[in-house]
Amino acid sequence: MILEGNLDGLATFLFLIMFGPAILFILIGAVLFYYEKKKAGKVFMILAGVYCLISLGICGAMLS
Secondary structure, eight states: OOSOOOOHHHHHHHHHHHHHHHHHHHHHHHHHHHTTOHHHHHHHHHHHHHHHHHHHHHHHHHHO
């Protein structure tokens, strides 16, 4: 009764958690790469890939 409600925003929230930080890391990495800080840019891009891989595993298991 109290727990019944509209949970449409839950999937959106999980997708935001899955891809939000990865997109932010990619943008930071691209900016650093553009401003000739190639090593730091590569690190952020690798972090984005690792975060995306882990979050798809954990949040993907929660979604299914």
